Amino acid sequence: MDFSSFKNTFKQDLSAGLVVFLVALPLCLGIALASGAPLLSGIITGVAGGIVVGLISGSNLAVSGPAAGLTTIVATAIINLHSFEAFLLSVILAGVIQLVLGLVKAGKIGLYFPSSVIKGMLAAIGIILILKQIPHAFGYDADAEGDFTFLQADQSNTFSEINNVLSKLNLGAIIIFALSMAVLILWETPLFKKIKAFPSGLAVVILGVLTSLALGMAPSVLQLRTKSFVQIPLLSGAEDISSMFKFPDFSQIANPQVLVVALTIAFVASLETLLSIEAVDKLDPQKRSTPLNRELVAQGTGNIVAGLLGGIPLTAVIVRGATNVSAGAKTKVSTIFHGVLLLGTVLLIPRVLNMIPLASLAAILIMVGYKLANVQLFTNMYKAGWNQFTPFFITVVAIILTDLLKGVLIGMAVSIIFILVNATRDLIYSSITESDKGLVQRLVLSEQVTFLNKAHLNEFLNSVKPKSNVWIDASQTKYIEHDCLEILQDFKARAATEQIKYSITGLKDHYSILEAKDEKIAEHDQHSHDQHSYTELFANNRKWIAEKLHLDMHYFSKLSAGQSPQYLIVGCSDSRAPLELITGAQPGEIFSQRNIANQVIPSDTNLMAVLQYSVEVLKVKHIVICGHYGCGGVKAALNGGTNGSLDQWLSHVRDVYRIHKVEIDGITDSEMQHRRLVELNVEEQIFQLKATSIVQRALQSGQTLNFYGWVYDLTDGMLHDMQIKDIAKIPEVQPIS
Template identity: 45%
Template sequence: MTPDKQPWHAHLAADIPASLVVFLVALPLCLGIALASGAPLLSGLFAGFVGGLVVGALSGSPLSVSGPAAGLTVVVAAGIAELGAYPAFILAVVLAGVMQFGFGLLRAGAVAHFVPVAVVHGMLAAIGCILVLKQVPHALGYDLDFEGDESFVGQSGGNTFTDIIAAVQHAELGAFIIFAAALAALLVWQKVGKKMVGSWMPPALVAVIVGAATNELFKLYAPGLHLSESTHLVTIPDLSGLYGILFALPFPDFSRLGDPAVWRVAATIALIASVESLLSVGASDKLDPFHRITPTDRELKAQGAGNIVSGLLGGLPITAVIVRSSANIDAGARTRMSTILHGVLLLLSVLVLAPILNHIPLSALAAVLIVMGLRLASVRVFHEQYQRGKGQFVPFLVTIAAILLTDLLVGVAIGVGVGIFYVIRSNFKSAIVVNHEDHEYLIRFAKDVLVPQQAGAAARLLDHPERRHGADRRHPGPVHRPRHRRRDRRLPAVGQGPQHHGGAASQRHQPQHPLQARGRRMNPARRLLLANKSWAQERRAIDPEFFQRLASGQQPEFLWISCSDSRVPETQLTVTDAGELFVHRNVANLVRADDTNVLCVIQYAIEALKVHHVIVCGHYGCGGVKAAMNGAPPGRLTHWLAPVADVYARNREQLDQLTEDERWAKLVEAQHGRAGPPPGRDRRHPQRLGQRRRLPLPARVGLLAARRPDPAAADAEPQGPADAAVSMGVFEDMLLHACP
């Protein structure tokens, strides 16, 4: 069970420390973004606690954190300048929230699924690089750019790299010592802190405390190193209680509701904030250790509600922000309670904590953000993307470079374009695969192929002298011949007649197996070898490291026991790939206590491979069950099918009242301990636990302990010897139920 399915208080031990870390990261970012946008400082803090409290409560994302985003800084500054007054701008924020909520109702969140995975990983690595590069000046006491700036061109007129050079030239020794002390405290506490006090004191909080304490020691013993200017410290405006907060910011100017400029700014904010939010929650899902998936439509609704509230309070626009989200995940958060609590802390910082928090040096926070950035852009991340091949690695690198040299949205757009190019290129290269063995050729169409001039193209393809010996398709279907007959009668009849659609023939996959296609002249065994070569060639083209990974070992999650019937393809039924299923097949998919083979398979799967689930898949139309019902020929098959025949014999009075087909199906159901397939379900589909019902058929039930017994099943008592077994269903408790 994932943490979000448990009571809200079950993971407070992890969520409270994480919320402190996110709060410390978010606090200067909220202030810096408001300062850079030309908006009141409090507008950033208001947007921060609304993002935590409102969006955190409504969002379906377990770990993403919302608040004011650096990506909207230029939009906010331009919007305020265009509308001429801040009250008109926050009206645009309210309208943008309404639009975002409408996007959610229209299910526009599906747009997020079109971003290639390599681009998402590139965005995360680029954010890590930005954190490191942008925090170096703050670590050296060069605080000209605002905290949270992500653009390549800074407000000081330079760029990211010129700012680093200027920071080295104008470094302040006191700021660097504070940075070094905070960094050392963070790294040491990561090693020993959890052993000493558990997770209640996160390393980032220790680093901030050490940095602030070092600056106070400088004040007492080395005044020349003390950081006293507000540009080097967190700066929160001091308000006179709750009354001051309520009237610190203006209210939206609803008198300009009919102004087209307001709606234009609102639409711009809604579109950019929605895209950035979807990208951020997608990236957060990639970092989530529990691999949870955020419902994107619900996220858009939550972001819309957050912007409505933020605008009404006078705050900046809100988006999901990857920097704060990654800090949340890195700090060990488990549920969205950490996001909500960070919003509470931001609210308290405005109410009562300003005098304390204003002593935190920005160089101490730089230590926290640099370490977080190095984790996002670690060497391991680059190595993993490199192993996935050129088609993944190039978009990954291009996305990083584009984001570093422009900004987040422009960089992601460039990365998506490069990713789409490689997808099209891969599909084009792997559409037709040709392999040969001596003078026999195998032509496989791995994709749907559109031939605009069918007759001429097919004629040219089949006219090649070396290709007259055979042709095939990977996923069988008609390979259309030209209307005219060729004189060369040695050509195989590889398909049916053409299907015309406006002068073009579209090849569609049909449910015919390639080995069963008619008109083949190639030796079947050789065709099988050629098909294997083609498959290997295609897999290497898509994933060059595929076979290397398979050779390094297997870690399947499921043991799959099914019938030997050729019509039960386990990988197609479950949409799995090599290495995901550990498979055992036998006639009638029996699990017998006297069968050493199947018991060894179960033991090896559970004890050596550590599989988590054992699945037994039966199917209607089973030849083994029919043989047992009609009386199998004497020999080993009779002995093997004896348990099925025994069930049939003891319930024959009931079963013989049915037609032969009904009797056959009923016996299959009895074998698998359920009363029939759910409506609309494929009859060969594996049945899920809880969806089956046992038939009222007399049977002795035994338990074969294949693993350490599950505590939940401790009360289960075997009822008789498990001398013969017919498997039943999915056994998540790793106990095999045996029915004679």
Template identity: 45%
Template sequence: MSTEKSFFANAKNDLTAGLIVFLIALPLCLGIAQASNAPLFSGIVAGVIGGIVIGFFSKSSLSVSGPAAGLVAIVIGALASLSPVVNGKPDAAAGFSLFLCAVMIAGFIQLILGFVRAGSIANYFPTSVIEGMLAGIGLTIIFKQLPDAFGYVKAAAHDAGIEDGEAGVALDPIRGLLDHIEPGAVIIALVGIGILILWTTKAMSRFKMIPAGLLVVILGTLLNEVFRHVAPALYVSGAHLVSLPVPQSAGDFFNQFRMPNFSGFANPLVWQIGATIAIVASIETLLCIEATDKLDPMKRYTSGDAELKAQGIGNLLSGFIGGLPITSVIVRSSANINAGARSKLSTITHGVLLLVCVAAIPMVLNMIPKATLAAILIFTGYRLCRPAVFKHMWHAGLSQFIPFVVTAVCVALPFLGLLKGVGIGMIISIFYILRNNLRIPFFYHRTVYESGEVVRLDLAQEVSFLNKASIKKTLESIPDNSTIILDASGTEYIDYDVLELIREFQITKAPDKDIKMSLVGFKNSYKLAGEEDDVPLQDDRETIYGQTPIKRTAGRYKKLLKQLTSSS
């Protein structure tokens, strides 16, 4: 008998969860499009496709896909580099049409990654680098939203250098912000941030089912309408409001969807941007899927390969009809789970509601102040780079904290950006991995007698070429007329270079210094001559010297090297 349930088996829970996720996703789709310098409608398109299309093809029951804050920095840089200069000004519309080709390329690459079973790629990125990347993105998002939070119109901001700092954090544009403050926008932004902070406290736990993001949007809009009638000087309008086209007919609505400029496929820069989006989006998606599976009350497992294929289909379609790049997003996915979702019906429902909303009530959306969306994005950025994250990574040790901080800073720097920042973070992380590998090539037990000494070296579980130098220095420091027991009983792997070093010392150097060398636990495949399995692993003074030991020591190799160097 089949154990599969009907698609609508949990319709009550899923439809309710879909409504809640829609209310959360709507301001996020608009806000992320705004943060990316892209048309606001492109964020809605990505949300619709992430909900309906990816929701249908995905094997995940609970993950929600849509435009992601993690790609904001990439989109900003891509649009800036692809927009041709016309009459001394960048043509943003032409740049966006070329950018859509990059989104399609990203989808195609993700499809390939899915078919070649690259779903485990996220496992090879250290947590410190991923956390640092998110913290750097958080800093970038906060900075990017400051103009709208202060009511600084972007057209005027260009002269003050605001646009130059959007790829990362810079301090110079702050001076321009302080000269162009709209008090109404600041009040709306502060009220929004205050509500978002309040919603994280225990006192408001009973109201958790009310989406904080939706509440911020509603109150911000109502507050601005109050300003219109009570305090006109505080009312924000025009460029300070969301500006979605209001279709007068079905034809007008469908004309908002944009087709890519297919000549972009002949541009190498477009392919480079597409590959960057594919890599970052795939990593973020796989990490989100892993986190969602852990939160799933039913403990279901999602294939990373199948998810990459679904994301690839979604991004191909999103780029084709004018949407932003899409990833699986943990904020909406966790909200979906907390709202009681049981199947992918909730994800599809949220996508359908997004489509209906922008088609039926765009005039209502156009009443939303950009400052209220900026509040949501600033709070989102803060959560990515909040002090608790830095504190957690600090307690994890310097080998985690330093790659984390370096990645965060490099991602936020305007002349490096996300991809180079992550690359530098990976280099630092690899350095610490190699450094840690060097630390424990072996543990030792040293026993000193009047007529000589016995040194036993217990090799680590894995001995790589990185350990060659420390083992070589240790063997060369062993005193004449000593006994050395080299124990590989607990070792799974020994690098060829290390084996050659041991073989050379055993055959040539040990006899020259009258050192008795015993090899214990080495595999037959290593082909080391003279292995003596009957050599005592404990320092048996009667068997070896027949004397009472003068001194015994044990520990890591650095301690032994220090002893041997000082005694020589």
């Protein structure tokens, strides 16, 4: 990170780190308490997660510390090992195992979790945060912060705890919670725009402390209970401090139970970390990707340090990461700063921290929970179709009723079921094609034909009647499993006896035994192949319709109801750069116009009509000029050799070349010259776009319009944002020497 960018993000990171610290402090204590470990062990782990993991990790926003998902494992392990010191040795060994996993590049396991399950996990954590903080918001603090389990030891559960709140209301806590929520909501409004640099979380905590002090002088009915505050153990002297610290018992190294606990912790902590990292990456506004193998190394190092100093196991934790994102963190500085605050404040000002009401922290966490589980997320997942919504929703429910890992595994199982069902249904499809030889039954095989397709394959071939014409199109097929290969070979033998004219085309050489020998059929195949490029367009259309209706039977009725795209994209006409495909956009999300070399020319009435309609009628908020490396129009403008209308059109690109002639001619490599001209052309078109009267009128009327320059690379499929912030003016045209 360069100094200028560090300077720009430093204040935001410190502010976010402070908010994460306020949330993490009671969670560290609560998780230690729920685990049956010394309270200080939770703080030690929080410090290790913030400072040690923060320094080594490649994640910008994830925050590590003691995890609620490990409380049961920790509590059971401490009892079975008969000492906390022996358990600490397991934590160290678990860290060593994680280090090894990172070095052997086992982090890629985290990439195999479906997006629907990850989003379900985020939503579930958000709902759990809200449900678990409701009792604290109303002054009922029977459960410690950090206790996220659904079923309690006394057979109560999350919902019965909320029901108990009604008989244990505390007016003082309610007042503090209501004031805190009001501040958090108002902080997002323009009214508080000038003071947004001050952390809203800190404002809420200060307000909560001052209110609790005021209520302390009010009638007892308004006073908070003792349990309604953060409760940090006070360290009064050197002996007191030394008695609070525990250290690992290395004499237990030969105890097999120690290794079993270490393996369990390493597996669960690594899995929870990888899930949390992927979830936090999805929340990252900049969409940065965390190196997962490096993260396992960081987690392993953190657990080794935590175990050596007397801490419980740590993982990357979604609650802290989501709070970090919500607080506006930009880099890992916020994570490290939160660890420093945990260390310094617990040692220096524990009495001050013990004045913080849990009702204030409940407001902060409920707001984080709402952002994780907002209604829009559920709406978007429902619109994505049942294949996405079902695993998402089941993951949400399963995590709420069990725990994070069990819920994710249940969601994974449901996702796999949908994959298997779709594999049998969609990987092979059939149709009837009409030719000059009569009706031909056509079966299209997918890239991978496996045992999942046996039923469909058998069903199709068994339906073929004697003396029929059959075409099995394997032009896309790269692999056929042996079971399916045998079915096709059996059909070949049957076709010979039942006078079935069949053709199997497009297979690889090692499947040539199945290729048809009949010359008439081969002639028909050639004729069909000639028509393929045209008729296949309609076949693909029907398949696309079926896929959309399979996901949502009301898809087209919703689509026909109207459009409200947020983006206008002006791109190149090149067939290799389809805007919707390369952005993964759905119909209705992008309004587009394409022309040779993605030009914005005021005399182009087609483009001006598109621009006017998108800005004035559709009210798009974002306008993108998208060029691409390898653009034939830019190459032609650079090299010359065109004539007629194309030459006149490309004269505008040549103007861009003349403007930047000195820079481009200074590049010795011809390919790099071309790539640079592509970029400069995009920049110039943004300038031309902003200069149009249509855009100027919209901006003057207060309409929000954001402008972006993109370049698409044909060689790797990557879209690149040129980060064009403002195009004030272009350099003067240089005379041609």
